[in-house]
Amino acid sequence: MSSQPFKIIQGSQGQMPCNIEAEQALIGSILVSNELYDEIAPIINSQKFFDPIHIKIFETIEMLIGKGLLANPVTLKNHFENDKGLQQLGGQEYLVKITKFSTTSPKQVLDYANIVHEMHVRRELIKISENVLNEASNKNEAISSGEEMIQNAEKSLFDLAERGHFNRSFLKFENALKQTIEMARNAYQNEEGIVGVPTGLTDLDSRLGGMHKQDLIIIAGRPSMGKTALATNIAFHAAKNIEKKGSKSTVAFFSLEMSSEQLSTRILSEQSRIRSNDIRRGKVSEKEFEQFIETSKNIYNLPLYIDETPAISISAISNRSRRIKRLFGLDLIVIDYIQLMRSSGNRRNDGRVQEISEITQGLKALAKELDVPVLALSQLSRAVEQRDDKKPQLADLRESGSIEQDADVVMFVYRAAYYLERKEPTLGSIEHAEWQQKMDEISSLAEIMISKQRHGPTGNVKVEFEAMYTKFKDLENR
Numbered sequence: 001m002s003s004q005p006f007k008i009i010q011g012s013q014g015q016m017p018c019n020i021e022a023e024q025a026l027i028g029s030i031l032v033s034n035e036l037y038d039e040i041a042p043i044i045n046s047q048k049f050f051d052p053i054h055i056k057i058f059e060t061i062e063m064l065i066g067k068g069l070l071a072n073p074v075t076l077k078n079h080f081e082n083d084k085g086l087q088q089l090g091g092q093e094y095l096v097k098i099t100k101f102s103t104t105s106p107k108q109v110l111d112y113a114n115i116v117h118e119m120h121v122r123r124e125l126i127k128i129s130e131n132v133l134n135e136a137s138n139k140n141e142a143i144s145s146g147e148e149m150i151q152n153a154e155k156s157l158f159d160l161a162e163r164g165h166f167n168r169s170f171l172k173f174e175n176a177l178k179q180t181i182e183m184a185r186n187a188y189q190n191e192e193g194i195v196g197v198p199t200g201l202t203d204l205d206s207r208l209g210g211m212h213k214q215d216l217i218i219i220a221g222r223p224s225m226g227k228t229a230l231a232t233n234i235a236f237h238a239a240k241n242i243e244k245k246g247s248k249s250t251v252a253f254f255s256l257e258m259s260s261e262q263l264s265t266r267i268l269s270e271q272s273r274i275r276s277n278d279i280r281r282g283k284v285s286e287k288e289f290e291q292f293i294e295t296s297k298n299i300y301n302l303p304l305y306i307d308e309t310p311a312i313s314i315s316a317i318s319n320r321s322r323r324i325k326r327l328f329g330l331d332l333i334v335i336d337y338i339q340l341m342r343s344s345g346n347r348r349n350d351g352r353v354q355e356i357s358e359i360t361q362g363l364k365a366l367a368k369e370l371d372v373p374v375l376a377l378s379q380l381s382r383a384v385e386q387r388d389d390k391k392p393q394l395a396d397l398r399e400s401g402s403i404e405q406d407a408d409v410v411m412f413v414y415r416a417a418y419y420l421e422r423k424e425p426t427l428g429s430i431e432h433a434e435w436q437q438k439m440d441e442i443s444s445l446a447e448i449m450i451s452k453q454r455h456g457p458t459g460n461v462k463v464e465f466e467a468m469y470t471k472f473k474d475l476e477n478r
């Protein structure tokens with residue numbers, strides 16, 4: 001093989017870096033020893049080769065090995081008998097020829113694979129740069145704004161860094177099938193049958209199977225129902241689960257309404273079981289303060305990142321989420337809440353309904369791109385307050401039907417005690433005694449109503465809500 005690190009080949013896209021000798025040596029080594037394929041499979045796929053013939057040859061090798069068959073010059077012959085491209089290189093003799101560059105050393109074949117991958121990355125970077133240059137040079141302002149260009153460029157770079165490509169739109173069915181089998185295996189091996197990110201609520205996890213990757217999950221409710229409390233509980237539990245497993249990942253929490261200090265106070269209150277209001281006012285005993293400090297030490301290294309930027313745009317959330325995943329790993333994104341977000345710059349004059357539609361579509365696209373669940377909170381319209389039955393419905397989702405359309409799961413938080421509390425009769429009356437009895441029965445009860453779920457059944461999950469600690473938990477008499 002040539003000692004030259006790589007070549008620049010002039011093509012339709014200008015000068016493109018490649019190393020044909022490394023491609024030949026890599027393919028030749030696998031044709032001699034199919035066992036080496038497992039060594040390079042995590043790094044290389046057919047689309048990372050430069051030479052079109054090498055792409056075809058490697059695709060055939062992948063297909064044969066995937067079926068448990070032998071891949072060598074003889075078994076490949078039938079697949080290329082009428083291939084004009086290979087005939088120009090010498091036909092089957094070319095397949096035999098490249099085996100002369102082969103090695104049986106796993107280390108050497110990994111070196112070849114890394115060279116092929118490196119050349120592929122450089123070619124992709126050139127394409128991204130050309131795309132950015134062409135977009136930025138276009139004088140037609142209506143095509144895309146500068147903010148959108150930055151978002152597109154960062155997305156392309158993220159895709160290249162994470163997946164080794166930036167413009168793949170099709171996935172072979174066999175690859176999709178592998179993903180499904182892997183998902184089923186994970187669920188089977190999990191004692192609780194949960195394949196997604198756990199919420200920390202047993203009955204809810206049982207109903208959902210956890211929060212699935214690529215899903216947009218909406219938690220909706222009227223003010224004071226406990227949406228933020230539930231989202232905070234879920235984010236904390238997901239982060240603790242990451243910590244428990246020892247995996248290198250994080251949870252990203254975009255808090256558009258509450259400050260990071262308020263959120264951390266809620267989490268500390270929940271974990272230390274000291275009222276958050278008492279913490280803020282310093283109304284705690286010495287023992288409680290020691291307990292508060294001890295709890296903070298236990299959760300000090302929690303892999304939870306909080307962004308408290310108000311009125312953040314969907315493009316900014318996307319860019320920051322990509323950066324977090326690239327630097328620290330990412331298991332879950334939480335957003336509190338949709339109505340406080342804004343769309344990209346060129347959509348702000350299209351009306352609020354259209355703006356919310358763009359936001360929900362962007363959140364769903366982000367979930368798919370980063371391969372994580374996105375949990376977003378949403379306000380409900382005031383129509384709920386006008387009805388005798390205060391239980392929310394899908395039609396109550398505020399400002400846009402696109403929330404229901406784009407979401408994979410829609411859940412409502414409902415606490416009957418919130419409405420009953422506002423109907424308190426005159427103290428000392430018979431009605432008040434009956435009211436008090438009813439309040440005692442339902443004061444700590446809440447319902448999580450699953451009104452839409454693509455993966456399974458809908459239905460209601462009853463949970464307990466400790467208002468003083470802003471904590472949702474399983475019912476003790478489950």
